[in-house]
Amino acid sequence: VTYNHEQSISKCLDSILSQKTKYNYLIKVLDDCSTDGTTEIIMDYATRYPDKIQLCLQPTNTRGMHISAALRTIDTEYWCMIDGDDWWCVDNKIETALDCLEQNKEYSMFGHDVWFVDHIKGTKESYVHERLKFNNIDTLVSTFDFEKYCYVHMSARIYRNVICWKKDYLLNRKRDFFIFFAYLDKGPLCFYDEKMSEYNYTTNGVFSSLSTYSQRYSNQYMYFTVNKYLNYRHDKFFTKMFSKGLRKYKKLFGKRLGWYLFMKKTKFKLLKNAFKSHRRTLNNIERGHNLFPKSFLDFCKSQESES
Numbered sequence: 001v002t003y004n005h006e007q008s009i010s011k012c013l014d015s016i017l018s019q020k021t022k023y024n025y026l027i028k029v030l031d032d033c034s035t036d037g038t039t040e041i042i043m044d045y046a047t048r049y050p051d052k053i054q055l056c057l058q059p060t061n062t063r064g065m066h067i068s069a070a071l072r073t074i075d076t077e078y079w080c081m082i083d084g085d086d087w088w089c090v091d092n093k094i095e096t097a098l099d100c101l102e103q104n105k106e107y108s109m110f111g112h113d114v115w116f117v118d119h120i121k122g123t124k125e126s127y128v129h130e131r132l133k134f135n136n137i138d139t140l141v142s143t144f145d146f147e148k149y150c151y152v153h154m155s156a157r158i159y160r161n162v163i164c165w166k167k168d169y170l171l172n173r174k175r176d177f178f179i180f181f182a183y184l185d186k187g188p189l190c191f192y193d194e195k196m197s198e199y200n201y202t203t204n205g206v207f208s209s210l211s212t213y214s215q216r217y218s219n220q221y222m223y224f225t226v227n228k229y230l231n232y233r234h235d236k237f238f239t240k241m242f243s244k245g246l247r248k249y250k251k252l253f254g255k256r257l258g259w260y261l262f263m264k265k266t267k268f269k270l271l272k273n274a275f276k277s278h279r280r281t282l283n284n285i286e287r288g289h290n291l292f293p294k295s296f297l298d299f300c301k302s303q304e305s306e307s
Helices: 009-017 038-048 066-071 094-105 126-130 175-186 213-227 235-239 244-251 255-271 276-287 294-306
Strands: 027-029 053-057 109-119 124-128 140-142 157-161 189-201
Touching: 009 027, 009 038, 027 038, 027 066, 038 053, 066 109, 066 175, 094 109, 094 157, 094 189, 109 126, 126 189, 140 255, 157 175, 175 213, 213 255, 235 244, 244 255
Parallel strands: 027 053, 109 189
Antiparallel strands: 109 124, 109 157, 140 189
16 A cells, blocks of 8 residues: 555565565555655556556545555455555565464464554664563464454554455544454454564654544544444453543443444544534544545456456
8 A cells, every 4th residue: 555655665565575485466556646756666566577566546646545445356365455664574474474374264364563663753663562562472473362452563464355345344544453353353363473574653644644632533433433343242342442431421321322422422522622624634534535536446346347
């Protein structure tokens, strides 16, 4: 997934193309109308690796909404997603992940630790152990689920294709979080305690560029929507992510109505002294940019008809 990744997209693609594996794979590069030299670079790669790379170039910028439509075209047994400013650090990631998933059918996805590079602070550390401070791991391979939970970064995951994304469930802005929890509901994650990718944190991302209050609301709205999508099967887990205020609302109005009214109250508090632009930001978070451009919808239909 690329947008103005001129400085990093080559390293990202090279890290995938250098994989030593017996498994066949295809790279779909989704460029959201970059304004730097990203488009020219990926077109050059597609020319050099026509059997490995497939391009989808957006004519206008969609701020990431084309990802939801792209996910509907997945027709392989396994799949994964990575941003164009991140990359894999080892050449055996695919082999390690798919061997694990092939041998353990109960796992819904594979994940690992990540180098977290904070370009704002100028630091580099373990994403799981230092950034998230999760140290309840005593073996190379562990299992994560809703009981033993630790978030694994998007660049670290490879999924078993067990969810049909034909519906609009991925309109939530934080699609990577939404996908993570939706898959955790399908089965545990097999965690490999080795740093096999690098996550570069900047202020240029769709989420990181938001204000603090918008990031907080985006997080809360994501928990609300994924909990509802999972039919409140893990309500206790998602409720723990909130303050006592949510518990009071649930006690007064019940589970579903309590969540709904609490989110309405949260949004109202944020908008109380906000400008119209802030209101537009929160509404966009809820809509998830659900107006797909016609050009990309045509692309998706063509992919589906070919399948």
